[in-house]
Amino acid sequence: MRQYSPDLTPPWKKPQPVPEVPAEPGLVVEEPGTGFCGAVIRCEAGTVTLEDRFGKHRVFPMEPRGFLLEGKVVTLVRPSPGAPARPTRTASGSVAVPGARARVARAGRIYVEGRHDAELVEKVWGDDLRIEGVVVEYLEGVDDLPSIVDSFAPGPDARLGVLVDHLVPGSKEWHIAQSVTSDHALVVGHPYIDIWEAVKPSSLGIEAWPRIPRGQDWKTGVCRALGWPQNTGAAWQRILSGVHSYKDLEPELLGRVEELIDFVTAP
Numbered sequence: 497m498r499q500y501s502p503d504l505t506p507p508w509k510k511p512q513p514v515p516e517v518p519a520e521p522g523l524v525v526e527e528p529g530t531g532f533c534g535a536v537i538r539c540e541a542g543t544v545t546l547e548d549r550f551g552k553h554r555v556f557p558m559e560p561r562g563f564l565l566e567g568k569v570v571t572l573v574r575p576s577p578g579a580p581a582r583p584t585r586t587a588s589g590s591v592a593v594p595g596a597r598a599r600v601a602r603a604g605r606i607y608v609e610g611r612h613d614a615e616l617v618e619k620v621w622g623d624d625l626r627i628e629g630v631v632v633e634y635l636e637g638v639d640d641l642p643s644i645v646d647s648f649a650p651g652p653d654a655r656l657g658v659l660v661d662h663l664v665p666g667s668k669e670w671h672i673a674q675s676v677t678s679d680h681a682l683v684v685g686h687p688y689i690d691i692w693e694a695v696k697p698s699s700l701g702i703e704a705w706p707r708i709p710r711g712q713d714w715k716t717g718v719c720r721a722l723g724w725p726q727n728t729g730a731a732w733q734r735i736l737s738g739v740h741s742y743k744d745l746e747p748e749l750l751g752r753v754e755e756l757i758d759f760v761t762a763p
Contacts, residue, residue: 514561515568518575519544522585525572526564527556535585539574549589550750551743586623587741588754600629603654604760607635607644609661612732613691617659620742621753628761638669641676641683650680657756660685682759684752689714691749695735699744 517523519539525546526533532554534546545555556562558572606625608614614634618625625632635644638660650656656678663669663685673683688694692715693705708717715728724731742750 515570516573517565517570519558519572520575523565524585525570527554527562528564530554532556535589536572539572544572549742550747587620588624589742590624601631602629602760604650604656605631605633605648605654606657606659606756606760607633607641608659609635609638610691612736613659613661615732615736616691616694616739616745617753619736619739620745621757624757628757630757630760638672641672645676645678645681648681650678652680654680655760655762656681657760658683659752659756661691662687662689682756684755686746686749686752688746688748692718692732692735694746694749695739696744696746699740700735700738 519536521536521538523536524534525536527546532546532548534548534552534554536544537547537553538545539558542558543555544558545553547553558574560571561569563570563572606617608617611634614632617632635641635658641658641660645656648654648656658673658676658681660669660673660683663673663683664687669685673685676683686694697704702722706718706721708714708721715731716726718724719726719728719731724734738744
């Protein structure tokens with residue numbers, strides 16, 4: 497007599513097997529039910545903790561076929577002891593690509609107002625920008641913006657992104673930004689008087705950024721109020737040394753820089 501399998505489910509109706517992937521720290525996955533995307537920071541009995549790029553944590557059960565990895569369904573499993581670590585993330589929160597070479601520079605550019613702004617963007621987003629082939633240029637002052645846009649002549653294959661300090665409605669910076677009307681140029685900004693304020697006070701061991709009365713030089717006033725030597729160059733190096741990743745920056749700056757990178761690199 498022939499032997500038949502007790503499972504009479506037609507082959508085409510059976511769920512296809514999916515890869516089992518160790519939930520190693522740094523692995524970036526998406527939980528499709530909620531759309532939450534983040535990197536693995538902890539794996540415990542039956543659960544995995546993910547952290548998104550804004551530092552928010554969510555705990556999910558490690559169910560079969562429960563996650564998406566690069567858009568494909570996978571099953572997360574506990575990593576074996578002593579397994580080699582996956583690549584860590586860059587300072588911006590992106591997954592690091594060890595050994596990746598810098599891409600040939602795009603025609604598009606990102607301009608940032610001020611040297612301190614440029615140094616901060618390089619420290620946090622430098623790895624990402626090199627992989628994407630995006631060059632960051634220094635904009636000495638927002639007053640020069642209209643002439644820079646005219647000379648750059650942005651187009652579909654050469655987009656221009658600009659990051660401006662203190663871009664709030666009604667300000668001088670806001671009026672100048674409004675004069676840029678090219679569809680291939682994007683001017684965004686943060687609300688802070690200076691890029692210093694975009695660094696979280698807790699990352700520098702201070703309670704808050706001091707309020708400086710109008711008419712005083714803001715940076716000098718900050719140094720005086722915090723009891724720092726009144727040397728703004730040295731103060732900036734102190735601030736920059738307290739920045740290790742995107743977690744040390746305020747969301748109002750993070751979102752604007754990510755927006756510029758997406759704009760310049762869009763197909």
